[in-house]
Amino acid sequence: MSAKPSGDKGKKTLENAPGAVWFRAEKTSRTRPQLSHERIIATAVELLDRDGVQKLSMRRLAERLGAHATSLYWHVATKEDVLDLALDAVLAELDLPDEHSASWQGDVEAFMTGLRSVLLRHPWAAALAGSRPLLGPHALRSSEFAYTALATGGFDGVHLSSAAATITHYVIGSASSEAVWRRRSDEAATRSAVDAHLRAHIDEYPTLAGHFPLLEEDDWDAHFHRGMRLLLTGLTSSEARG
Template identity: 40%
Template sequence: MTGKSFSSVWLREPRKAGGPGRSREEIVKAAVELLDEEGLQGLSMRKLGAKLSAGATSVYWYVANKDELLELAYDEVWRMMTVPDPEEVGWRDSAAALAHSMRRVILRYPWAADLIGRMPALGPNAMRVANGMRKMFDLAGFRGLDIDFANSTLTAYVFGMTIPEVAWNATMGDLDDYDADKTREMVRKAAADYPDMLKRIDMGSYEDPAYMRELCFDFGLVSLLDGLERRLTT
């Protein structure tokens, strides 16, 4: 019995441009633009071909299907992430900068949140980020599988905090559109049976929800890095 074969656009040599058609770089750029405009459901070979004014044939020269096209676009998202050299800035600053960069990029390209966990991150940009993470945790003093576990812990935190934020932004939109007084009253009613919680609720202080979410993200990130650093001394 043979198992399923694993396929990826990154597991074969890229095709060189054929004839006067569009280059792979142009196709990927257009795909990202289309994803920004219409999301995952709006991407199709037909629409992309129309956007390129080249027909779907040019697209199929480089990719076999929509999933392969998404792999190319997904790797472009990883290209936007920065990994400072830990030998220059230290492993903690490098990890913190990468985590904040990952969050910003996912929020900037919310369609990518739906690809995390179901789309292989095997492209050169994703590999660059993964290698940078390996380097930072090796420099910190982690060894063997602990390097992989530290990598997974950091990315799980970023994804776990950011993907729900993407979903909130998609469903709730801009909180400035909501009546602040009515929102505060709604929260007070919901927490009426929990007086200790009411003491902690001060909706007037949340003048900039995006800023507060960033503060919350940073609080958790610092706590996570403190925990990883503690493991190195035990």
């Protein structure tokens, strides 16, 4: 982070913040595409999958591409751009039906489980998705699917927005926390350490200590599905609709 040049380039309103890519004119390669937008992002995803977000640096990314770090800056404006683009790239993997099914609840469920599995396939993605605006084309496409499903369910106006936000937050949040716990190769050791920690303070946290999540039962899928069913119950109740 060097000193800010204090001259604004273009609109200074959107500048370098996460999500800013989507408001910049895309720079496409023409003549000699040794480096291209697609190649950069594909490689970024590959490195993120392998080493996580902390270890991704512009130099490492460039090296993997057989180029030098500064070359990347002709194609992207900032590292944040790379992250935004990589995140939207994995959301492209989200496989949603073209047509909606007969049951809107089924569509909501398809959205949630599909999004979850994409985020778990790329464990760095959930935390990213939870902390930046999701405005890439594939993010919008999947939101559109959720919105239409919920609209079919009778939601409208602000209630539609709230319902969509709620299910999205749940998927991203649970995927993120699942990724956090799974990240460590020493998951078991960590968990028993936590367990010991809780039991040591069992007088302070009696209920928590008695129910330490997922310690006995490793079934993350079931855990996710229980929460999802809870949400679907809430959605189905007519009280919640506009």
